[in-house]
Amino acid sequence: MTTDGVKPILEARGLVKRYGHVTALAGSDFDLRPGEILAVIGDNGAGKSSLIKCLSGAVVPDEGEILLDGNPIHMRTPIDARAYGIETVYQTLAVSPSLDIADNLFLGREPRAPGILGKVFRKLDRGKMRAEAKQQMSELGIMTIQDITQMVESLSGGQRQGVAVARAAAFGSKVIILDEPTAALGVKESAHVLELILRVRDSGIPVILISHNMPHVFEVADRIHIHRLGKRIDVVTPQTHTMNEVVAIMTGAAEPGAVGYDQVVKDAARRDPEHVAQTLKTTKEG
Amino acid sequence: MGKLFRKLVPAPQGAGTAGGVVGAERPGGLTTRIHDVLHSNATLGPLFVLLLAVVVFTVTADGFLEPANLSLIVQQVMVVGTLGIAQTLIILTAGIDLSVGAIMVLSSIVMAKLSADSGVPGLLALLIGFGVGTACGLVNGALVTRLRLPPFIVTLGTLNVFFALNLYYSKSETTRGVDMSDLLLWTGNTISVGDTKITYGSLIMLGMFAAAWWVLKNTAWGRHVYAVGDDAEAARLAGVRTDRVLLSVYIVAGLICAVAAWMLIGRIASASPQAGLNANLDSITAVVIGGTSLFGGRGLVIGTLFGALIVGVLRNGLTLAGTDVLWQDFAVGVLIIAAVAIDQWIRKVKA
Numbered sequence: 001m002t003t004d005g006v007k008p009i010l011e012a013r014g015l016v017k018r019y020g021h022v023t024a025l026a027g028s029d030f031d032l033r034p035g036e037i038l039a040v041i042g043d044n045g046a047g048k049s050s051l052i053k054c055l056s057g058a059v060v061p062d063e064g065e066i067l068l069d070g071n072p073i074h075m076r077t078p079i080d081a082r083a084y085g086i087e088t089v090y091q092t093l094a095v096s097p098s099l100d101i102a103d104n105l106f107l108g109r110e111p112r113a114p115g116i117l118g119k120v121f122r123k124l125d126r127g128k129m130r131a132e133a134k135q136q137m138s139e140l141g142i143m144t145i146q147d148i149t150q151m152v153e154s155l156s157g158g159q160r161q162g163v164a165v166a167r168a169a170a171f172g173s174k175v176i177i178l179d180e181p182t183a184a185l186g187v188k189e190s191a192h193v194l195e196l197i198l199r200v201r202d203s204g205i206p207v208i209l210i211s212h213n214m215p216h217v218f219e220v221a222d223r224i225h226i227h228r229l230g231k232r233i234d235v236v237t238p239q240t241h242t243m244n245e246v247v248a249i250m251t252g253a254a255e256p257g258a259v260g261y262d263q264v265v266k267d268a269a270r271r272d273p274e275h276v277a278q279t280l281k282t283t284k285e286g
Numbered sequence: 287m288g289k290l291f292r293k294l295v296p297a298p299q300g301a302g303t304a305g306g307v308v309g310a311e312r313p314g315g316l317t318t319r320i321h322d323v324l325h326s327n328a329t330l331g332p333l334f335v336l337l338l339a340v341v342v343f344t345v346t347a348d349g350f351l352e353p354a355n356l357s358l359i360v361q362q363v364m365v366v367g368t369l370g371i372a373q374t375l376i377i378l379t380a381g382i383d384l385s386v387g388a389i390m391v392l393s394s395i396v397m398a399k400l401s402a403d404s405g406v407p408g409l410l411a412l413l414i415g416f417g418v419g420t421a422c423g424l425v426n427g428a429l430v431t432r433l434r435l436p437p438f439i440v441t442l443g444t445l446n447v448f449f450a451l452n453l454y455y456s457k458s459e460t461t462r463g464v465d466m467s468d469l470l471l472w473t474g475n476t477i478s479v480g481d482t483k484i485t486y487g488s489l490i491m492l493g494m495f496a497a498a499w500w501v502l503k504n505t506a507w508g509r510h511v512y513a514v515g516d517d518a519e520a521a522r523l524a525g526v527r528t529d530r531v532l533l534s535v536y537i538v539a540g541l542i543c544a545v546a547a548w549m550l551i552g553r554i555a556s557a558s559p560q561a562g563l564n565a566n567l568d569s570i571t572a573v574v575i576g577g578t579s580l581f582g583g584r585g586l587v588i589g590t591l592f593g594a595l596i597v598g599v600l601r602n603g604l605t606l607a608g609t610d611v612l613w614q615d616f617a618v619g620v621l622i623i624a625a626v627a628i629d630q631w632i633r634k635v636k637a
Contacts, residue, residue, distance in 0.1 A: 078525075096512070099512055107525070107526060108524045108526045123505060
């Protein structure tokens with residue numbers, strides 16, 4: 001878990017969140033580097049959703065601090081987070097089906113027409129909205145140009161998720177958080193969304209990806225933040241660790257003395273003994 | 287296995303557009319195509335029914351197409367149509383307002399009594415009446431957004447409260463038009479276009495429909511009304527202040543009801559505490575027949591105008607054709623059920 005001297009864009013130090021006598025976060029650290037996709041994984045109840053809620057402004061941590069570009073920030077609502085350039089795409093509640101794509105992209109921050117029509121009559125600047133929506137969608141390779149006035153409900157699940165991600169990418173100047181973006185999607189649609197996540201990363205915005213789906217995580221993540229028992233237990237990369245090892249770390253089976261630990265080591269060693277030796281070393285150091 | 291796989295995975299879409307293209311291929315049966323057209327233009331159905339009714343009565347009822355009769359129909363739907371605008375706004379947010387009629391009657395009594403009994407100048411009486419309607423809307427909106435009560439329950443309660451206040455203030459007595467300021471009766475005045483007399487109230491109603499249509503379509507507020515009715519939580523997470531939108535919708539609806547009160551006075555040339563007793567349900571009928579979904583987020587205010595006109599044309603035409611009044615109610619009832627059945631069908635989106 002070396003920092004390699006890279007300055008993180010979004011950072012958290014010692015986050016604590018308690019709900020009554022349940023401790024969801026027990027002094028968790030977090031860091032997101034510029035231009036990376038950081039996957040956050042953890043078992044149910046590990047506290048990863050509390051961590052993400054702290055980072056997206058939905059929950060205020062009891063202790064600890066969050067830093068953006070090295071400066072401490074305080075967020076009380078998701079709207080605060082948005083003002084800092086942190087956009088979140090929620091798993092299920094992503095879009096308004098009966099509005100068109102352009103309206104959805106600008107929902108909650110619509111530009112007004114210039115002049116008296118905009119000032120007095122509060123007319124929307126539809127031309128600008130559609131043009132920018134078109135540009136945003138085609139930059140991300142989401143759709144052909146003539147479709148921008150289509151109602152979102154006529155889109156498939158993956159396409160809706162695409163609209164939501166495009167909205168986040170359009171306004172999220174610093175960080176985009178995606179909460180289980182592929183959970184409700186089929187195989188092909190997931191592939192499209194993963195592709196989209198890579199494009200967002202390539203456009204220069206770092207992405208935090210929360211997912212239960214290990215193959216998806218391994219496909220796109222640059223680094224993997226593993227959450228366990230309310231803390232960051234390790235940060236690994238798809239290059240240094242296999243899926244089994246990551247699951248083992250996540251569930252605790254990779255901890256010496258844990259049930260199944262011997263099996264984990266044996267299984268991995270049979271495949272690649274050198275790699276296992278290396279992995280066990282880094283994990284202990286972490 | 288191949289077949290099953292194809293079923294689970296969406297069909298490949300338009301060529302040369304990698305990465306999730308919009309516009310899934312659809313099998314094109316006639317029913318599917320009608321469904322698609324209605325899905326994107328929910329107002330076409332009501333418009334078609336309205337034209338059909340006009341054609342049928344032109345053939346079957348003598349004097350239906352006379353300008354004087356058409357003008358009468360518009361006057362008859364003037365009040366319900368205006369209340370329908372308020373009702374549409376609220377139903378678009380997935381709410382319902384049972385108190386629109388009561389707000390209207392209370393406002394009309396306040397305007398009339400202030401002018402006739404208290405000697406308040408007409409304009410001031412009118413404005414105070416508007417203020418009363420707006421305040422009633424504020425009460426509804428505050429109860430819905432602050433206490434988080436269902437709109438149906440809130441407005442069922444305030445329906446009774448406002449109606450009781452109306453009886454108390456009016457002492458259950460009708461105020462005659464001759465005692466009031468002329469301004470309050472102005473909506474019943476007419477201008478002549480050729481042989482046809484058009485009331486100012488009808489023109490105000492049409493103007494309000496146009497304004498409501500424009501605002502819903504072209505302003506952020508209008509888009510937010512749809513977004514809130516569609517999925518309030520999604521709208522909130524997108525940064526829409528949903529409670530503020532809801533509250534403003536109820537306030538605007540209250541004001542519109544007060545304007546309807548002004549028209550009601552002009553229409554019946556008096557202010558009666560018992561007038562407009564069925565206006566709540568009539569306004570809901572107009573909205574529903576007009577293709578606006580009771581589940582919120584879908585529909586156009588212009589559909590409500592068609593809905594109100596359909597009911598007006600139906601009642602007028604059946605009367606001219608010499609049909610018993612009970613069959614008018616029967617026909618309206620059938621229309622409501624048909625309209626909602628069609629709405630359910632239209633709302634279905636193919637997965």
